[in-house]
Amino acid sequence: MSAPTLHTAGATAEAGTADAVEHARDAVARESWAEAYALLHAQDLHPTRALTATDLSALADAAWWSGHVDESVAARLRAHSAYVAADDHRGAGLEAWWLHYEYAGLGRPAAAAGWLHRARHHLEGLPDCPEQCFLAWTDAEEALAHGDPAGALAASDRMTRLAVGSGSPDLLALSRQAASSTLLAQGRRGEALSLLDDAICAATAGELSGMVTGWLYCLALTQCMEAADFPRAVEWTNAAMEWCAPPWAGRPPEGDGEPVPVPATVPSGENPFRGVCRAHRVDVLDLLGSWALAEAEARQACREVPADCLESAAAAYYAAGDVQRRQGRLDAATHSYAHAHELGRIPQPGLALLRLAQGRTDAAVAGLRLALACWGDSRHDLLGRSRLLGATTEVALAVGDVPGAAEAADELDVLAGDVPLLRAMADTARGAVALAGTGAGTSPGTPAHERALPLLRRALAGWLELRVPYEAAQVRMLLAAADRAVGDEEAARLELAAARTVFERLGAEPDARRAAALLSGGKRRRLPGGLTAREAEVLRLVAEGGTNKDIAQALVISEHTVSRHLNNIFAKLGVGSRAAATAYAYAHDLV
Template sequence: MTTAEAREQGRAAFETRAWEQAYAQFTAADAASPLPTRDLELLALAAFLAGHDAESAALQERGYRELVRESRPLAAVRCAFWLAVVLLNQGEFARAGGWLARADRLLDDAGRDCAESGYLLAARARQTVAAGDPAVAAEMFAEAVAAGQRHHDVDLVILGRMGRGRALVGMGKVAEGVALLDEAMVDVTAGAAGPLLTGIVYCTVIDACRATFDVRRAREWTAALTRWCDAQPDLVPFRGECQVHRVHVLRDQGAWTDALAEAGRACRQLSDPPGQPAAGAAHYEQAELHRLRGEAAAAEDAYRRAGLGGLDPQPGLALLRLAQGQVAAAVAGLRRALDETPSPIERPGLLAALVEALVVAGDVGDDGDGGAADAADAAAELAEIADAARVPVLTAMSAYATASVRLARGDAAGALTAARRSWAAFREVDTPYDAARARVLVGLACRDLGDADAAQLEFESALRTFRRLSAGPDLERLRSLAGTGGGAATDGGLTPRELEVLRLVAAGRTNRAVADALVLSEKTVARHLSNIFAKLGVSSRAAATAYAYEHGLV
């Protein structure tokens, strides 16, 4: 193959998003004869998208030098900008700052009435957000959008809208910020942006949806990101982040077994090479699933890994401590995290968990001590944030916290109203676990009002959901709260993991299929099955399946 043919095949592979093939063809052509700067730019991008980060950075630096040598300062500025963006995403802030300073100096000579000036402004705006001044950053991003429109640069307009939208969300101006993010996503999903910017916009927008508890948008954009990643089989960046987002969506939807398997894949994907920014989030999602299922040791280990990955493991770790009876440790961890989280939009999860912990501690308010915020104070702050954001999940979280405080204070009627509002909102967005927890509160309020029959119906409904999800701690808590066991305990004393195995067996899965679904060995599945037979007093898969259907376990 001639050098020209290799270049043509590299360009063709790039157009079809076959990144590894494009990287190989361009590399072969470059070895035979140095690539022109346009093809060098494509090679650097293909290298990054195929996961060759070090090679990509070296190629970008080489491209910058070539563009300067060719007296093309604006193209060199743009090259330096994208190199800095990649370095910033990898946490190499000093090196990225150096490249931005170098690009800035080039503009001093080339003139600033250009789109490239807008790109550098967007980069500075990002640094301003990181420095804790999102209001100033939002205005800088708006100027970048104006520059993009003035110079007809679509990528710059998308980049500026994304940045401004995320900054506004961080300021608590959710509706205004989300509108800009949606607008950026419309362009991205239509294919208007390059592949690197497309991946960045997807991850930024979904992150904003999760930060604002906008479950519906998160599901919609995560599905779109999944399709985008699946269309590029050898894409390396963004795939791990996509998996983390999918885990979160699956967890919200109650598909915990699938979510746990996906979390394991995400953790493996993001461990090589080590130090990837999304690794902490992957371990945190894994930890949350283990905690919800009552697998305390596995949750503890995953929270630790999340912390080592640079992510604060709160509020999940505090909720684990609360389940372990370490109430003071839970409260202390949450107060510390809240002290370090001034942004209103980042506080709801911490506040909701603090209400739970303080209710358990008996610190529900009206003691007049004027000390640290009590459960009522935390619930009031959460309500203020929810009222401003007007997002269904935040409304549901706030109503749940209010109901918990009112119930603890003996206001059963007020608690019932808030708990029903919470249940309705969680049901509206299809988050079954949270909806079941709200029904437990409804049941407790009904019981305190003397309506035992209504309480029992609520408990039984919640019990079915907790069983289906294998939410072991909630099952035990419900049985304790309900006094009589929260309905007949028909699970035969099976552990959450044994219930999962039984459900898959009842669905007709072989031991190998069960092992693959739960990420276990066949030997472990066989041991679980033996324990299931012994506990249920049956001797065959058919009999175990019949038991599962008769007792509502599937």
């Protein structure tokens, strides 16, 4: 690439300018974006120096990476004009596509649509060229968004053909990702994930540019989680965070409070993809049970996410809310879910489960019903809909709607197929329904606990294989109930003890208290006063000083249900106050 023609007063000035531009070009080639931005920006500010169209395009790239989005757009507009003046339609078309991309990220859809139209005007009449790959990529994404898998497949096939012809590793990797998305939407899961692996391997091997590497990690991690491929999500999330670390130096955390507002720009020298990749990592850490780290990473992600990726910040807030909810920090969870909602995410099913823990069962049922009604094609986000169905099963059982729980569990079972994460979720839901006295798959005359046991044992095996501890511990609680129903007290106590250990390690205090209460209740088979096992649990928590709200949270039931149990307890024991009931509990060794 030749040096630009510069109108300066002497050969020395021309030579110095040429050297500076060459240094800038070298920095661009090395993807040293902060350095390139400083050099090109300085040259561009000089009143008698003009950057070429290529250099203006490089300045736009460097400004974007350095967090100066407005300057990036301004430089790209000038680059487009320079290419048009030179009658270079390929260059102009590519800059127009980039302007479409940047304006879309800035939340200006009309401007984005206009520049996409210009990109088509420049490129569509030309013989096949690499720049047309970006149009084909956009066509594939738009077709998927409009529910046209055939159109998406045709566009991704065209993109692949153009990419192969270009010989560009970047374009070939992007074409494989596009094809993967299309195949996944068609239910061709194996083919889709194989293509995705191929594209990500090119990224992890360092074969691709920084921009394409960042795109692939963001897109692939989203695909893995939506497809519920948890092992891939773990592997590729770790790879993405390794790529995000060097050579960009992160900023230190800003305290241990709630996540701070998302900054308008990313400071110079940082990787703009890091916040997005970190937000994906939060979801993975949450499932793995690394809750303290997940919450800390959520706070950091909200600091690092660029302004055009606020959906990632919303996901981080939501994941933090899930951690806080399960730890019994209900006020903190309420704030986190509210932040996620402000940023555009429907905070379900976490918010419904929070309402259930607060005893607000009507709100829990209504929230899940609305979320399911608003959900789109389940094939687009298998994990999202599956989580809603799992929560619907849990809430329905809590309010005594066993048929509603069975319906949700059956739909989840159909969605799950042979996907390990979803299969563990479906087996858990169906096992819980069977334990409640109904469910498909066994003869009507089989006792509920006998129908539940094989499903729950398979669910436990699935969660353990995936190394997802919280859900595994929850299944152990259900297994303990089934074991006690068949008279195997020793097995029940083993399950409860294992569950309590996990809950205590995770900091899931409400669940740990519930497991401890059930362990204590297993010391005797006959309860005094004609109390049921659940009434004895409630009485123990009353004797320990628990309010109705505390007991509802510990046992995951509504406060109305707690009141009903207390009325029954008072009637059976012939007492008229909590103090008298507490005295009875201590006198009969129930505490």
